[in-house]
Amino acid sequence: DAGITQSPRHKVTETGTPVTLRCHQTENHRYMYWYRQDPGHGLRLIHYSYGVKDTDKGEVSDGYSVSRSKTEDFLLTLESATSSQTSVYFCAISESRVDGYTFGSGTRLTVV
Amino acid sequence: GIQVEQSPPDLILQEGANSTLRCNFSDSVNNLQWFHQNPWGQLINLFYIPSGTKQNGRLSATTVATERYSLLYISSSQTTDSGVYFCAVELVSTLGRLYFGRGTQLTVWP
Numbered sequence: 001d002a003g004i005t006q007s008p009r010h011k012v013t014e015t016g017t018p019v020t021l022r023c024h025q026t027e028n029h030r031y032m033y034w035y036r037q038d039p040g041h042g043l044r045l046i047h048y049s050y051g052v053k054d055t056d057k058g059e060v061s062d063g064y065s066v067s068r069s070k071t072e073d074f075l076l077t078l079e080s081a082t083s084s085q086t087s088v089y090f091c092a093i094s095e096s097r098v099d100g101y102t103f104g105s106g107t108r109l110t111v112v
Numbered sequence: 113g114i115q116v117e118q119s120p121p122d123l124i125l126q127e128g129a130n131s132t133l134r135c136n137f138s139d140s141v142n143n144l145q146w147f148h149q150n151p152w153g154q155l156i157n158l159f160y161i162p163s164g165t166k167q168n169g170r171l172s173a174t175t176v177a178t179e180r181y182s183l184l185y186i187s188s189s190q191t192t193d194s195g196v197y198f199c200a201v202e203l204v205s206t207l208g209r210l211y212f213g214r215g216t217q218l219t220v221w222p
Contacts, residue, residue: 033210042198043212050208058209090155098143099207100160101200105151 003027006091006104014112019078021107023091027072031094032074034058034066035103036087039108043090049074083112116201118213125189125220133184133216135199143202143210144175146184148196158184158197187219 004025013019013047023032033048035058045058047066055066063085067075078085089107127132137144146158147178150154159166159173161182170189184200186193196215202208 035212040214042214043200045209045211048208056208059211087152092155097202098162100145100157101147101210102157103155104146 002093004102004104006089006092006107008107009105010108011110013081013109015082015111016080019109019111021076021109022090023076023104025074025093027093027095027102028071030071030077031096031097033092033094034064034074034076034089035092036060036085036112037106038087045093046076046089054084059069065091073080078109081109083111085109086111116199116211116213118197118216119155120198120216121214123219125218127189127220127222128189129189129190129194129220130134130149130185130187131218133186133197133218134199135182135184137180137199137201137203139180139203140181140187140199141177142204142207144182145200145210146173146182147198147200148193148195149198149215153196156176166178188216189218191220191222194218 034046035043044060048066049055091104117136143214144162163177170187172185198215200212202210
């Protein structure tokens with residue numbers, strides 16, 4: 001979807017290194033979300049944001065931090081990447097909580 | 113814990129057939145959505161449907177909130193319908209958090 005972009009699309013990194021994934025939106029939506037998708041687990045919420053500098057934890061937040069200093073950008077940081085964080089990461093946006101989500105194209109992260 | 117159960121886990125159809133996918137959830141729902149993940153991994157929102165019935169072309173969905181289930185109907189299936197269909201719910205008890213079921217893998221053969 002042109003209104004939401006994730007970068008990078010693919011990344012290979014070494015265990016113990018910091019990694020930051022970026023989600024950028026042009027829709028001016030208030031809510032932004034980070035999910036990870038793994039075989040056998042479906043999509044699981046990592047963190048979400050309900051406004052600039054307002055964030056909260058999801059169901060699998062350990063080892064991840066987020067920041068939102070501008071409406072359009074939501075950053076996901078792995079402070080010290082581990083092999084268990086190898087996954088596909090999806091960002092999503094919504095205009096309100098009672099609204100449909102729009103997902104980005106995903107970032108495939110491999111931690112070796 | 114929170115439960116979002118989808119059935120069947122796998123479905124194989126001939127082109128032109130109809131199908132019904134089901135989503136059961138464990139609590140009162142504030143938000144319910146159906147998504148299609150195509151073979152290239154892109155997630156597309158099909159319906160936002162916390163209650164009632166909606167239709168979009170060959171697809172329709174019904175949520176009966178009082179009985180805690182939702183159904184997705186696909187009529188006259190096409191090969192492009194292949195992929196994984198996810199139900200996702202935000203329960204009243206977990207506001208702000210959309211939980212996904214494990215999906216139904218649909219394969220449509222020509």
